[in-house]
Each structure stands twice: as structure tokens, then as C-alpha cells.
Amino acid sequence: MKRYWKTLLISFVSVMVIGFYYIQVAIAAKGDFTFKIETTSGNEAEIDNISLAAYYQRAFYQRQLNISKDGSNSINVNRSQIDYMFGQELPKIVKEYIEEHRQFMRGKQYYEENYFKDEDYLVYAAIQDFDQVRPGDLLTVEVDVLELKTNERSSFEIQTPAQESYNWMGVRDVFMQDGKIKIVATGSLVNSGEELRIFTVDEKSKVLQEDKLIVKVASEAGIVTNLYLHTNSNESLNDNYYLYEIKKYKKMEYGGPSNEYLSHQLYVYNKLKNEVEEIVIPAEIKPKMTFLYGAQVFMPTYSADGIELNHYSIETQQWEEPLHYDYTITVNKEEPPLVQLMDEKLYIVNRVAGEHLLYIGDLRTGESLYEGKITAEHNELSSNGKLHIASVLKNN
Amino acid sequence: MKNYLKLVHFEVNRFFKLYVIIMGLTIVSQIIGVIFESKAYLENTKRIMFENQLSFSEFIGEGYRGSPFDQFVNSGWALLPVFMCIVILMLYVFFIWYRDWFAKNTFIYRLLLLPTNRLTIYFAKMTTILLFVFGLIALQLILIPIELQIMNGIIPVDYRTNFSIYELFYFDLWTMLYPTTFMKFILSYGVGLICVAVLFTSILIERSFRLKGIFFAIVYGVLSFFVLIVPIFLMSLYPNYFYPLELLTIAFIISSIVLGIAIWLASYLLKYKITV
Numbered sequence: 001m002k003r004y005w006k007t008l009l010i011s012f013v014s015v016m017v018i019g020f021y022y023i024q025v026a027i028a029a030k031g032d033f034t035f036k037i038e039t040t041s042g043n044e045a046e047i048d049n050i051s052l053a054a055y056y057q058r059a060f061y062q063r064q065l066n067i068s069k070d071g072s073n074s075i076n077v078n079r080s081q082i083d084y085m086f087g088q089e090l091p092k093i094v095k096e097y098i099e100e101h102r103q104f105m106r107g108k109q110y111y112e113e114n115y116f117k118d119e120d121y122l123v124y125a126a127i128q129d130f131d132q133v134r135p136g137d138l139l140t141v142e143v144d145v146l147e148l149k150t151n152e153r154s155s156f157e158i159q160t161p162a163q164e165s166y167n168w169m170g171v172r173d174v175f176m177q178d179g180k181i182k183i184v185a186t187g188s189l190v191n192s193g194e195e196l197r198i199f200t201v202d203e204k205s206k207v208l209q210e211d212k213l214i215v216k217v218a219s220e221a222g223i224v225t226n227l228y229l230h231t232n233s234n235e236s237l238n239d240n241y242y243l244y245e246i247k248k249y250k251k252m253e254y255g256g257p258s259n260e261y262l263s264h265q266l267y268v269y270n271k272l273k274n275e276v277e278e279i280v281i282p283a284e285i286k287p288k289m290t291f292l293y294g295a296q297v298f299m300p301t302y303s304a305d306g307i308e309l310n311h312y313s314i315e316t317q318q319w320e321e322p323l324h325y326d327y328t329i330t331v332n333k334e335e336p337p338l339v340q341l342m343d344e345k346l347y348i349v350n351r352v353a354g355e356h357l358l359y360i361g362d363l364r365t366g367e368s369l370y371e372g373k374i375t376a377e378h379n380e381l382s383s384n385g386k387l388h389i390a391s392v393l394k395n396n
Numbered sequence: 397m398k399n400y401l402k403l404v405h406f407e408v409n410r411f412f413k414l415y416v417i418i419m420g421l422t423i424v425s426q427i428i429g430v431i432f433e434s435k436a437y438l439e440n441t442k443r444i445m446f447e448n449q450l451s452f453s454e455f456i457g458e459g460y461r462g463s464p465f466d467q468f469v470n471s472g473w474a475l476l477p478v479f480m481c482i483v484i485l486m487l488y489v490f491f492i493w494y495r496d497w498f499a500k501n502t503f504i505y506r507l508l509l510l511p512t513n514r515l516t517i518y519f520a521k522m523t524t525i526l527l528f529v530f531g532l533i534a535l536q537l538i539l540i541p542i543e544l545q546i547m548n549g550i551i552p553v554d555y556r557t558n559f560s561i562y563e564l565f566y567f568d569l570w571t572m573l574y575p576t577t578f579m580k581f582i583l584s585y586g587v588g589l590i591c592v593a594v595l596f597t598s599i600l601i602e603r604s605f606r607l608k609g610i611f612f613a614i615v616y617g618v619l620s621f622f623v624l625i626v627p628i629f630l631m632s633l634y635p636n637y638f639y640p641l642e643l644l645t646i647a648f649i650i651s652s653i654v655l656g657i658a659i660w661l662a663s664y665l666l667k668y669k670i671t672v
Contacts, residue, residue: 003405004401004405006405006408006409006412007401007404007405007408007527010408010527010528010530010531011527013531013534014527014530014531014533014534016534017534017537017538018530018533018534018537018581021537021574022577022578022581025576025577025578026577026578058557098639102639106636106637106638107634107635107636107637108636109636110636
């Protein structure tokens with residue numbers, strides 16, 4: 001045995017050190033940066049089923065975190081080829097589609113907006129990648145339909161009238177109406193400008209029946225024009241509307257938009273009626289953000305008195321009495337607050353004096369439900385980087 | 397088993413002196429490097445404060461505080477010894493066989509005449525390479541915290557950003573050498589093991605057929621490489637067609653086939669083609 005000491009030494013040291021390292025890594029990955037949501041007032045049960053998707057930046061390292069009232073767990077952001085093989089983070093609904101329709105989902109893009117599902121059909125539409133388009137080619141849309149009752153599948157491609165005048169075009173939503181597949185797409189044009197189009201495809205004849213240009217915006221001299229499309233992310237809410245905004249900014253010297261916009265137009269597209277209606281924003285409302293939530297449009301404004309949630313009902317076509325929340329927030333221009341509407345509640349995460357504060361309000365009554373803060377736990381690692389909260393997640 | 401262990405030890409013994417030398421060079425280079433880079437960082441910090449007329453709190457406030465350990469890990473002091481170890485071990489994959497043929501007294505004849513399965517020689521050499529690789533990986537794992545301690549001893553805490561052990565291995569090179577989970581470590585080094593097996597078999601093909609063998613060995617090596625990267629081709633040619641578990645299964649099956657063929661071919665060549 002003694003004569004084998006060299007081999008035994010290398011083997012023993014390697015196993016011990018590498019083993020110890022991976023045990024350390026496993027422990028560290030769970031808890032080297034620990035944050036949690038701490039209640040300052042209100043009902044703590046409000047945060048039972050939510051967590052905050054966050055990024056933590058320290059020097060050159062970025063860590064993806066999921067913070068809840070019980071603490072945080074971290075996810076490695078730098079993904080290797082092996083990570084890729086182990087699987088990407090997919091939207092929940094796409095995961096469900098993969099579980100239920102494994103064969104149908106093969107080879108598809110995993111963006112939620114490319115899919116539509118009702119009792120009868122699962123429809124997928126994707127626009128050809130621009131890497132595959134040669135100048136002069138017409139853009140094609142790949143459509144795949146699964147009839148859920150018979151499990152029959154039809155795949156086909158349609159050519160759109162769009163040519164190489166586009167820098168990019170992507171599917172923003174897919175839905176079915178009277179047996180027709182509607183593909184909502186936004187595209188940016190080579191000579192600047194953006195478009196919102198709806199392609200109507202007949203599922204039976206597999207042909208493009210209509211290419212409807214909803215809106216086209218072009219940048220003017222000295223002005224930057226942006227088009228924003230809002231869709232209802234929760235389809236269980238009233239999903240009959242799209243909201244799009246056209247914002248014009250003064251162009252800065254280096255080409256980008258200035259912070260203050262010159263004009264702000266708001267339009268609702270009614271899917272059922274195939275009509276566009278303009279929403280006139282009252283002069284006293286100077287919103288920073290716009291939200292489509294079911295058949296309602298919300299625009300929060302902040303003042304020393306609290307939060308005003310301005311509220312427009314698409315169905316009654318009227319601005320309703322704004323909701324008032326007794327919660328003052330200081331807006332940091334460099335890091336605007338995260339505002340989210342979910343489950344009939346208003347969620348706000350705002351950074352004040354290096355600390356993130358969480359506020360939850362009732363979207364129906366304007367009542368304040370919860371106030372809390374995100375605290376770093378136990379070590380200096382958690383406190384000498386920068387935490388960025390990306391969204392509020394609903395846990396199952 | 398006893399013969400196998402004896403052979404492994406024999407192979408370890410033959411390379412041990414050189415192995416200790418490259419370990420020593422790594423230790424010396426990295427320890428000198430961390431001291432040198434720490435002092436350079438501190439000098440640079442003082443120079444910035446002096447040139448910009450900054451107080452210490454202004455220096456911190458302006459975001460000048462950097463990560464000296466990054467600077468060290470990306471410097472030649474840390475990287476060159478690592479590359480040296482990789483290159484020497486890659487060369488040794490060839491040398492471990494060819495020295496038996498070309499060294500004094502053509503030692504391979506004595507090895508092949510041992511009363512044991514000839515494939516044991518193949519496995520013993522492969523185990524030796526793996527042991528050397530893991531030994532160097534372990535050495536680096538021991539060195540990093542020591543170097544960090546030395547750096548922390550030189551640079552005051554307020555002048556630097558601290559890191560956890562998990563973050564220390566985020567550098568590109570380290571993530572290659574130390575995959576972020578043990579499972580990925582096994583997968584990465586499993587692929588490494590297959591590559592060593594293919595190279596060993598290629599060497600045996602060359603030894604069996606000499607001049608013609610070089611051509612066969614290259615064809616075999618290239619073919620094995622392409623078969624091995626089939627899952628990556630599948631991923632790029634048919635994005636999202638295969639689900640992660642399917643891709644892993646394909647990769648596992650393909651790797652097993654490539655490794656199996658390499659071992660079978662080596663066994664065949666050692667038994668029937670390499671004669672003494």
C-alpha cells in the first residue's frame with residue numbers, strides 16, 4: 001500500500017477537493033445572496049402566493065433571483081450549452097402545451113404570443129426569421145393547427161405581401177374568429193417607422209384572406225415616433241381588445257428620444273367589431289405608464305398625496321372616477337417603479353434610498369392592502385450589489 | 397484488478413516528477429501573480445485618486461472600486477500556467493503510448509507480454525490521464541481561496557469588491573473547467589474521457605498500420621468527433637424539435653456508442669494487430 005502513495009494521494013486529494021467544492025457550490029447557490037420580503041403593514045397573507053423575479057448585479061456578475069417572504073433562491077444566468085440541453089425557462093402556458101400536445105409542439109418557438117387555444121383548436125403562427133429572408137422575398141407565416149377533438153393536424157405556410165422593406169416582423173398575438181385565424185403582427189420598416197398589421201387566414205382553404213394595416217407610424221424630422229402594443233396577458237380576462245399607443249418625442253442630438261413626449265395618442269382595437277376607437281386622454285392626466293387590464297385602461301400618476309389610478313372603461317367609453325391609494329412614492333427617473341396589475345390588485349415595487357418597497361392595493365376599491373420591503377439577509381454579499389426587480393410573479 | 401492498479405501506479409510514477417514540476421510552476425506563478433496584481437491594483441487606485449483629486453469616499457462614490465481578483469484571474473500569471481497544464485496533458489495523451497515504443501528498450505513489448513488482458517494497459521493509461529487532470533483541477537481549487545486570502549491581505553476591504561466561492565468560478569475559463577453543478581461536471585469530463593479514448597484508439601490504429609494507419613486514424617478520429625457532436629447539430633438544425641431529456645438521451649446513447657467502439661477497436665487492435 002505504502003508504495004502506491006503517489007496514486008493514492010492524487011486520487012484522495014482530487015475526490016475530497018472536488019467533492020467539497022461541489023458541496024460548497026450547492027450550498028452557496030441556495031443561500032449566498034439572501035433577500036426576503038418583510039411586512040411593514042397590512043395583511044401578510046397578501047404575499048403568500050407571490051414572488052419577485054429579480055436580478056442582482058455585483059461587479060461583472062449577474063444573478064437571477066426569485067424573492068418571496070420565505071427568502072430567495074438564485075438561478076445562474078450564464079447559460080452554457082449543457083444548460084441549454086437541460087432546458088430553457090418556458091412560459092407556464094407553453095409548458096402545459098408541451099405536456100398535453102408533445103408531438104404538435106416540436107420545433108416551435110416557445111413564445112406565448114405565438115399560440116391560441118380554445119375548446120376546439122390549438123393554433124400556432126410564426127413569421128419566418130429574417131436571417132432566412134433574401135432581398136425581394138415575400139415574408140412567409142408558418143401556421144400549424146391542431147384540432148383538439150380529432151387530434152388532426154394541418155400545417156401550411158402563407159405568403160404575406162410584406163417584402164424586404166421590413167427590418168423585422170414578429171407575431172404579437174394569434175386568435176380565431178368565425179373560423180378564421182387572425183395573426184396580429186408588428187414590424188419595423190427599413191426606412192424607419194413601424195406598423196401594426198392583422199393577417200386573416202382561412203383555416204379551411206389555407207389562404208391569406210386579408211392583410212389589414214391597422215396603423216403605420218413614421219418618424220418625422222426631429223421627432224421620434226414609437227408604437228406600443230398592449231395585449232391582455234391574462235386571457236381569462238376580457239380578451240376582446242388591443243390597446244396601442246403612439247408616442248412622439250423630440251429627437252435628441254445623438255438620435256435617441258428625449259424623456260418628455262410631444263404627443264400621446266391612445267387607441268383601442270376591438271377584435272369583435274374590427275374597429276379602432278381613439279381614447280382621448282384628459283389634459284390633467286400626465287401618465288407615465290398605461291395598462292390594459294380586461295376591458296379597462298389604467299394610467300397611474302403619483303403625487304405627494306398618494307397614487308391616483310386613472311381609469312377608462314372601454315365598454316362604457318368613459319373615464320371613471322380615479323382610484324386613490326394613500327401611499328406616497330418618490331419616483332426615481334433612472335429607475336422608474338415597477339407597476340403591475342394582477343388578480344384585481346395593483347402591485348408597485350419602488351426603490352427608495354437604496355431599498356425596495358412593495359405596495360399592494362385593491363384594484364376595485366382603491367383600498368391599501370399591504371406594505372413591505374425587500375431586505376438583504378445576513379452577509380455583506382447581499383448588500384454591495386444592485387438589486388433590480390423585474391416583475392411580480394404569481395406562485396401556484 | 398491488481399494488475400490494473402499496479403499498471404496505473406506504474407504510469408503515475410513515470411510522469412510524477414514532471415507532474416510535480418508543472419504543479420510547482422502553477423503554484424509559484426499564481427502566488428507571485430496575485431501579489432504582483434494586488435500591488436498593481438492598489439498602486440492604480442492611489443494614482444486614480446491622486447490624478448482626479450478624489451477623497452476616498454468620492455473614489456467609492458464614483459464607482460471606481462473594482463474587482464482586483466478579476467484582474468488577476470484574467471492575467472497571464474493565472475492563465476498561462478493553466479494553459480501550460482492543459483497543453484502538457486494533451487501532449488502526454490500521445491506521449492503515454494509513444495514513449496513505450498520509442499523509448500529505450502521498446503518497453504511496449506514487455507508491457508504486452510504481461511500475463512494480463514492487454515486492454516488493462518489501455519484502461520490503466522486512460523485512468524492515469526484522468527487522475528492527472530483531476531489532480532490539477534483540485535490543485536486550482538485549493539489555490540483560488542489561498543490566492544484570495546493573499547489578495548485580501550494586501551488590498552484593504554474598502555478598496556475591493558468581495559466575492560463568494562460560487563462567483564469566483566464565473567470566469568469564462570473556470571466555467572469550462574468547473575461546470576456549475578456536479579452533474580454537468582460529470583457530463584463535461586465524460587466527454588473529455590471519450591475524447592481521450594478516441595485518441596488512444598487512433599494511436600493504436602497508427603501503431604497497427606503505421607503509415608496507412610495515420611490516414612485511418614485521422615478518418616476514425618474525425619468520424620468519431622462528428623458522431624459525438626450530432627446532438628449539437630440536431631439542436632441547431634431543428635431548433636426546439638427535440639426536448640431536453642430527448643437530447644440528453646441521444647447524447648448519452650451516441651457517447652456510449654463512440655466510447656464502446658473506441659474500446660472494442662482498441663481491444664481488437666491490441667489482441668490481433670499489435671504483435672510482439
